[in-house]
Amino acid sequence: MQVIFEKSVKERATAQYPKLDVEAMDLASLTGGVLRENDAEIPELSELDVVRHFKALAKRNVGVDDTFYPLGSCTMKYNPKVNEKAAAMExxxxxxxxxxxxxxxxxxxxxxxxxxxxxxxxxxxxxxxxxxxxxxxxxxxxxxxxxxxxxxxxxxxxxxxxxxxxxxxxxxxxxxxxxxxxxxxxxxxxxxxxxxxxxxxxxxxxxxxxxxxxxxxxxxxxxxxxxxxxxxxxxxxxxxxxxxxxxxxxxxxxxxxxxxxxxxxxxxxxxxxxxxxxxxxxxxxxxxxxxxxxxxxxxxxxxxxxxxxxxxxxxxxxxxxxxxxxxxxxxxxxxxxxxRILGEAGLRQASEDAVLAANYLRVKIGKLFPVAFDRMCMHEFVVTPGELLKNGIHTLDIAKAMIDRGVHPMTIYFPLIVSEAMMIEPTETESVEELDRFIEIMEDILDVAKNDPELIKTSPHKTVVKRLDEAKAARSAIVTAGFN
Ligand SMILES: Cc1ncc(COP(=O)(O)O)c(C=O)c1O
CATH class of the missing domain: 3.40.640.10 (Type I PLP-dependent aspartate aminotransferase-like (Major domain))
Incomplete structure (x- = not known):
């Protein structure tokens, strides 16, 4: 065991650091209780078991790679896969x-x-x-x-x-x-x-x-x-x-x-x-x-x-x-x-596109829901439910209705100075078709809210769990539950 360990360390060190004098490295000094005597007790699982476990976890998650995610202030922009590739280099x-x-x-x-x-x-x-x-x-x-x-x-x-x-x-x-x-x-x-x-x-x-x-x-x-x-x-x-x-x-x-x-x-x-x-x-x-x-x-x-x-x-x-x-x-x-990939001009364009996308939505969504501080915005803007409040429909109901329509809700009830705030930030990476799809979703929610408010108040209807007791979930979180 010790010999194999020494050999592999030396080989890797030589490959990675050609200038290093590997032979002079005193690997023998690693004995004296530092090296493992028995194999580590690692759970025995097949690759398939592990793949299914992580796939099941991934399916329960929603991220920018799945759907539109206009979480204002949190800026959920797309993470290019090349970034992962770079960070994964040995x-x-x-x-x-x-x-x-x-x-x-x-x-x-x-x-x-x-x-x-x-x-x-x-x-x-x-x-x-x-x-x-x-x-x-x-x-x-x-x-x-x-x-x-x-x-x-x-x-x-x-x-x-x-x-x-x-x-x-x-x-x-x-x-x-x-x-x-x-x-x-x-x-x-x-x-x-x-x-x-x-x-x-x-x-x-x-x-x-x-x-x-x-x-x-x-x-x-x-x-x-x-x-x-x-x-x-x-x-x-x-x-x-x-x-x-x-x-x-x-x-x-x-x-x-x-x-x-x-x-x-x-x-x-x-x-x-x-x-x-x-x-x-x-x-x-x-x-x-x-x-x-x-x-x-x-x-x-x-x-x-x-x-x-x-x-x-x-x-x-x-x-x-x-x-x-x-x-x-x-x-x-x-x-x-x-x-490094975007460079100065690319970063500038990312900001310009983020601001353009936000203003496109502000103007179109502003026809459906009142915009707080309605002026040229930067990368995000805040709307409220407006007249829908009279039907007893609140920001939380609209957010839940968005989940049923396959969109991650925007940031809600923040900033605190706008009552019933819905903060929308589309980011620069969404296509105009995707922005239009979002506008259609908001039109649909508004329409249903006016004609059948109960349907919105009781949403989401399509998720595994419906409305959560969020205060209880926060105070008595179960963080050790297994997944089947
Ligand atoms: C305006 C603002 N400041 C600070 C923070 C805190 O940043 P972090 O979540 O990285 O701790 C946030 C997070 O959403 C934010 O929106």
């Missing part, structure tokens, strides 16, 4: 997180280049790829802002968040130790400037903004807002969940933002998974670079040609480690592939 998948740096130079070069590309896309000076999700990135970004104020002696403990913001924004600011205060939205769907003005002050740490915001509206007064917040000594945090609307058109750094998080799984076509695995890289302007989490990839000062890049913890002002190893590297590889 040179990446066979790396162990504890592997010596000189063996991981290719991956480190890719990660370092991805950081540079994200700097270019957002207008930031430096990036960290460590955070594992958007919300994690928010907490990292807000921790950097806290550290900045600590170092600069400011007793600033208040963070402003618009009332349209995603719930993770106030939660992350609170987790980073700030007092959170809400800023109102004006009748155009933008930050209410007078309200913001009244909340500035020498205890202000900063403001968290999403632009375009969660109503799909671009904050046209962003430069004025940045001037006001900076003028009172605060910093601007950019929630990049909606970057898909502006890639290659404008950059958060140029708008005045100091810290940015990106959701790679929303903008750069990587999988969301069931709430993960995601990635929420954080970018900062130059004065905040020293606070980024460690380790960071840096050039090797010893100029060893075998190892031009190393991971360094030598950043005394850093907020420290925020993830076990180096972030969600598999997701970073997929995002890198997407960015």
């Amino acid at each position: 040179g990446f998948t066979s790396l162990h997180p504890y592997v010596e740096f000189y063996r991981a130079q290719g991956t480190m070069k890719l990660l370092s280049h991805l950081e540079e590309l994200l700097c270019g896309i957002t207008g930031m000076a430096a990036f960290t790829l460590h955070p594992m999700a958007g919300a994690h990135g928010e907490w990292v970004g807000m921790s950097i802002i806290r550290k900045y104020h600590e170092v600069n002696g400011g007793k600033r403990n208040r963070v402003l968040v618009p009332d349209s913001s995603h719930g993770t924004n106030p939660a992350s600011a609170a987790m980073a130790g700030f007092i959170v205060e809400s800023v109102a939205t004006d009748s155009n769907g933008e930050v209410e400037i007078d309200d913001l003005k009244s909340k500035l002050g020498d205890d202000l740490a900063g403001i968290m903004l999403t632009n375009p915001n969660t109503l799909g509206v671009f904050e046209t007064k962003i430069l004025e807002i940045a001037k006001m917040v900076h003028g009172s000594g605060g910093l601007l945090y950019y929630d990049g969940a909606n970057l898909n609307a502006i890639m290659g058109k404008c950059r958060p750094g140029d708008m005045g933002f100091d810290v940015v998080h990106l959701n790679l799984h929303k903008t750069f076509a990587t999988p969301h998974g069931g709430g993960g695995p995601g990635a929420g890289p954080v970018g900062v302007c130059s004065k905040l670079e020293q606070f980024l989490p460690t380790p960071r990839i840096v050039k090797n000062s010893e100029d060893d040609s075998e190892m031009p890049l190393i991971w360094s913890d030598d950043f005394p002002q850093s907020i420290g480690r925020v993830s076990g190893f180096y972030g969600n590297v598999g997701i970073a590889i997929r995002a890198y592939t997407y960015i």
Whole structure:
């Protein structure tokens, strides 16, 4: 057993790293209780058993590969299969997180280049790829802002968040130790400037903004807002969940933002998974670079040609480690592939097409359901059930009726400032035929809702399970049930 193990390790190492002196590797030192003495107890299943198990699981799932999935703010864009192919390359998948740096130079070069590309896309000076999700990135970004104020002696403990913001924004600011205060939205769907003005002050740490915001509206007064917040000594945090609307058109750094998080799984076509695995890289302007989490990839000062890049913890002002190893590297590889294939012009076109598709739907669906803040939208827009509420039909009923018609529902009851909100985001990858099919579905739902409201109120009718007790499901989730 031990001989076979040694041989295969040597063969693979030689094939992968031709320059490596495999013979000099002291594999014998792996004895002493480290090597397995008996075979591992792995369940004995045939390939067919395993295929059927995973196929059955897959059939119970719905994703972008199955159907139209207009989940506003969550940006469920198509994940090109070439991204998977790149991430599955053996040179990446066979790396162990504890592997010596000189063996991981290719991956480190890719990660370092991805950081540079994200700097270019957002207008930031430096990036960290460590955070594992958007919300994690928010907490990292807000921790950097806290550290900045600590170092600069400011007793600033208040963070402003618009009332349209995603719930993770106030939660992350609170987790980073700030007092959170809400800023109102004006009748155009933008930050209410007078309200913001009244909340500035020498205890202000900063403001968290999403632009375009969660109503799909671009904050046209962003430069004025940045001037006001900076003028009172605060910093601007950019929630990049909606970057898909502006890639290659404008950059958060140029708008005045100091810290940015990106959701790679929303903008750069990587999988969301069931709430993960995601990635929420954080970018900062130059004065905040020293606070980024460690380790960071840096050039090797010893100029060893075998190892031009190393991971360094030598950043005394850093907020420290925020993830076990180096972030969600598999997701970073997929995002890198997407960015490199599309290039600057392709990314810009993706944003333009996303905005075009959203406005096409806004105009057509707006004839069926009232649009909240009805103006040119960015990548998403919000509608409500309107007159249907009089028939006792709510947003939840419309969402369930969509399931019966083979479409994943849009985001519902968010943003909180629009009562009965339905937030629709088609993304750039849907054809006009698919958008028209969606419009027909919404017409059909409206028609049935007017003529036979009970049919909509009791939907879905075609699913294995009907209406769930969602509160009970959330509070008493059974997560260990087997599948037959
Ligand atoms: C506007 C906004 N901010 C932040 C987040 C949090 O991102 P994540 O789900 O990656 O934690 C979301 C998620 O949907 C979002 O829509």
